[in-house]
Every structure is written in C-alpha cells, then in structure tokens.
Amino acid sequence: MIELGVLGAGSYGTAMAIQLARRGTPTRLWGRNADEIAVMQDARVNARYLAGCHFPASLTATADLPGTVQGSAHLLVVVPSHALRETLIRIEPMLNPEQGLACACKGLEPGSGLLVHEVVADVLGAARTLAVVSGPTFAKEMGMGLPTAVTVASRTPAFADLVAQALHGDGFRAYTSVDVVGVEIGGSAKNVMAIAVGIADGMGLGANTRAALITRGLAEIMRLGEALGASPETMMGLAGMGDLVLTCTDNQSRNRRMGLLLAQGRSVADSIAEIQQVVEGVKAAPEVLRLARRLQVDMPITEQVVELIEGRITPVQAVKNLATRPSRAEAE
Incomplete structure (x- = not known):
C-alpha cells in the first residue's frame, strides 16, 4: 500500500483520513495543535470535530509535520482555502520532486481570488503533480462509512487514478476527471x-x-x-x-x-x-x-x-x- 499523509485535522480532513485508513492504506493525519492531536491519538477519535467516528488501526494522528511529509508517498491537503498558501509554504522545503499533492479545499484564496491549482502553482511550481478532490460530502457521514461519492480531477490522469483507488471502496465511490477548473x-x-x-x-x-x-x-x-x-x-x-x-x-x-x-x-x-x-x-x-x-x-x-x-x-x-x-x- 502507498502511504498517504493528510494535512488538516478538522472534520473533513479527519473523515478523509479515516476513509483512506479504512481501505487499509497506512495513513498519517497531521494537525497543528500537538495537545489536541495527542488526545486524538490516544482516544482513537477526533471528539471535537467528528465524535463517534473511530480511527481504523492504520490511521496515526500526529503533530510531526516533517515526519508526515517525508514519510508519505503523497499528500492530501484538507485545510480551509485561506490556510492553503501558508500550509504549502511550510511544506515546500520538505517535499521531494516525486510527491504528488491532492487538495480537498473548497474555495478561492481570499484577497487574490486564485483557484486551488493556481495557489499550488504559485507556491510549489506548475510542474508539481496535483489533483483536486470534491463532491457532495458531509464529513460526519464519510466518517461513519455511509455511501459517498467524489470526483478526483487531475491533468495527470495516472495520479487521479492513484488517489481515486486509495479512496474507493467500502461504499465510497471515487470518480476521475481531467477538468480541474x-x-x-x-x-x-x-x-x-x-x-x-x-x-x-x-x-x-x-x-x-x-x-x-x-x-x-x-x-x-x-x-x-x-x-x-x-x-x-x-x-x-x-x-x-x-x-x-x-x-x-x-x-x-x-x-x-x-x-x-x-x-x-x-x-x-x-x-x-x-x-x-x-x-x-x-x-x-x-x-x-x-x-x-x-x-x-x-x-x-x-x-x-x-x-x-x-x-x-x-x-x-x-x-x-x-x-x-x-x-x-x-x-x-
């Protein structure tokens, strides 16, 4: 299994991490608040944002950002749109050229109005392999394992397929597209x-x-x-x-x-x-x-x-x- 790291331990990021881990993928869930993350890891649940949705065995909650980035084959960024640039700037020195980035951020960058792929290109360069993930998804229902479907779009179809396959299964359907915009x-x-x-x-x-x-x-x-x-x-x-x-x-x-x-x-x-x-x-x-x-x-x-x-x-x-x-x- 390809190890994926999820950046952002809010409700949606936690739900995405649970789904990845539910499929058997070794998954690291990174959050910035070390105290809250330690509680989550011990309790095996994000009680603040996703109560009742327990972590699969292959999910690890951590506040170690370098360890998450460098220990993951690819990354799934699930932060609010206004925090995307800051997150990308932090991880840029830690990335290796082969790492792809999937973003499940729904919004335009405040102030600039840039789309997600434009922010990524601005910070990490246009050559960075990128996918965007979106669809009709409430975090609680995802975390509970209720049937859900999303679209994974990338101008690199093989990467869209990789992300989709990592998510797809157990009632969760991931479709692919090339229409990032x-x-x-x-x-x-x-x-x-x-x-x-x-x-x-x-x-x-x-x-x-x-x-x-x-x-x-x-x-x-x-x-x-x-x-x-x-x-x-x-x-x-x-x-x-x-x-x-x-x-x-x-x-x-x-x-x-x-x-x-x-x-x-x-x-x-x-x-x-x-x-x-x-x-x-x-x-x-x-x-x-x-x-x-x-x-x-x-x-x-x-x-x-x-x-x-x-x-x-x-x-x-x-x-x-x-x-x-x-x-x-x-x-x-």
Missing part, C-alpha cells in the same frame, strides 16, 4: 448558493423558492465555469450539481446554517461564533463575485449574498432585489 469552481461557488438558500428557508419562503434558487444558482455556477473553460458535464456532476444540492438542502451544511442565522437578523460574526467552524461561503462569496465581474459573468444571487454579508442590505432587501429583476430567457 470545473471541479474547483463547483466546490467554491456552491457554498455561496447555500447561504442564499438558507436565508430563503430561514425567512419561510417555501419549497418553490428553494428549488428556484438552487436551479438558478446552478445556472450561475455553469456560466462562471464556462467562462473559465470548465466542462458543462462537470457542472452537472458530483462536484457541481451534486455538491450544490447537498449543501443547500441539509442542515449539516455550515453555509446553509449561516443563511438561516442571517435570516434571523444575526450578524455574520455572531453566526460564525455559533457554528464554531469555518464557513467557506463567507470568504468565497466576494472572491467569486470579483472573478465573475472580471469575466463579465452575470451572477445576481452571488451579488446579493455579498451585499448582505458585507452589511449593505438586509435579507428582505436581498430577496426583493432578486424577485424584481427583469424577465429573461432561461438559457441566458
């Missing part, structure tokens, strides 16, 4: 739409509104993906429509919960404090909108979410602004 855009923009749907549901606007927002949200994501050269099939697949539906319709979604809280009149800061984890859509929304405007892509739902997050309008105003837009052809 499509998988990244789907995983980033869907979080913004989930905030919008959460707001609508929190306001009691009903199932019709929810369905309309999900459908028109998908249209926005597809327009942006098309402008970046992504495949329409990717947008309609696991990393696009699949992840969008999941994130918009279940309260395990932090982004949906953010929208529900905003609809109650809570501030962004108070909502994040209650959720107690990173809400990627809050950071992604302005970057998605900035990217859309640069590419001259119309994204009205995203625009209203940004206006609301930044405190310029209320939830009622956001809904009114969307509802009073002029009629247009659905395909536009």
Whole structure:
C-alpha cells in the first residue's frame, strides 16, 4: 500500500483520513495543535470535530509535520482555502520532486481570488503533480462509512487514478476527471448558493423558492465555469450539481446554517461564533463575485449574498432585489 499523509485535522480532513485508513492504506493525519492531536491519538477519535467516528488501526494522528511529509508517498491537503498558501509554504522545503499533492479545499484564496491549482502553482511550481478532490460530502457521514461519492480531477490522469483507488471502496465511490477548473469552481461557488438558500428557508419562503434558487444558482455556477473553460458535464456532476444540492438542502451544511442565522437578523460574526467552524461561503462569496465581474459573468444571487454579508442590505432587501429583476430567457 502507498502511504498517504493528510494535512488538516478538522472534520473533513479527519473523515478523509479515516476513509483512506479504512481501505487499509497506512495513513498519517497531521494537525497543528500537538495537545489536541495527542488526545486524538490516544482516544482513537477526533471528539471535537467528528465524535463517534473511530480511527481504523492504520490511521496515526500526529503533530510531526516533517515526519508526515517525508514519510508519505503523497499528500492530501484538507485545510480551509485561506490556510492553503501558508500550509504549502511550510511544506515546500520538505517535499521531494516525486510527491504528488491532492487538495480537498473548497474555495478561492481570499484577497487574490486564485483557484486551488493556481495557489499550488504559485507556491510549489506548475510542474508539481496535483489533483483536486470534491463532491457532495458531509464529513460526519464519510466518517461513519455511509455511501459517498467524489470526483478526483487531475491533468495527470495516472495520479487521479492513484488517489481515486486509495479512496474507493467500502461504499465510497471515487470518480476521475481531467477538468480541474470545473471541479474547483463547483466546490467554491456552491457554498455561496447555500447561504442564499438558507436565508430563503430561514425567512419561510417555501419549497418553490428553494428549488428556484438552487436551479438558478446552478445556472450561475455553469456560466462562471464556462467562462473559465470548465466542462458543462462537470457542472452537472458530483462536484457541481451534486455538491450544490447537498449543501443547500441539509442542515449539516455550515453555509446553509449561516443563511438561516442571517435570516434571523444575526450578524455574520455572531453566526460564525455559533457554528464554531469555518464557513467557506463567507470568504468565497466576494472572491467569486470579483472573478465573475472580471469575466463579465452575470451572477445576481452571488451579488446579493455579498451585499448582505458585507452589511449593505438586509435579507428582505436581498430577496426583493432578486424577485424584481427583469424577465429573461432561461438559457441566458
């Protein structure tokens, strides 16, 4: 078995590490807090982020970053998008040329708006073998071993196959793709739409509104993906429509919960404090909108979410602004 190292011991990173180890792969799970990691290793569970999901025998939790990087054939990076660059800078001196990097980070880099593959190229060089992993996945369900499916995309098909095979099995399905950009855009923009749907549901606007927002949200994501050269099939697949539906319709979604809280009149800061984890859509929304405007892509739902997050309008105003837009052809 090829040994893989997972960088990031939050809920999603822990779930990914459990799945890799469940398949029999010797897996190291690295986290930055040495005290918390020691407790996890002794208890064989990440009680803070993934209670009840016990570690397989082949999973080792460690705070030893050099040991994890240098002792693993390849790495799976599962950190929030705003922490990706910092993580890559830390590991860059430790990497060997043959090590591939898989990233399960859903978001654009705050400030620069760069996609994951662009951040990796900026720090580690464009020649670094890279895959991105995304799809409709809640960490808790992954950790419990419930049926789950993801897309592994890489411009090096053999590396996509390697990562997919390491994850695939025991009810977990991993599909491969070469559409890196499509998988990244789907995983980033869907979080913004989930905030919008959460707001609508929190306001009691009903199932019709929810369905309309999900459908028109998908249209926005597809327009942006098309402008970046992504495949329409990717947008309609696991990393696009699949992840969008999941994130918009279940309260395990932090982004949906953010929208529900905003609809109650809570501030962004108070909502994040209650959720107690990173809400990627809050950071992604302005970057998605900035990217859309640069590419001259119309994204009205995203625009209203940004206006609301930044405190310029209320939830009622956001809904009114969307509802009073002029009629247009659905395909536009």
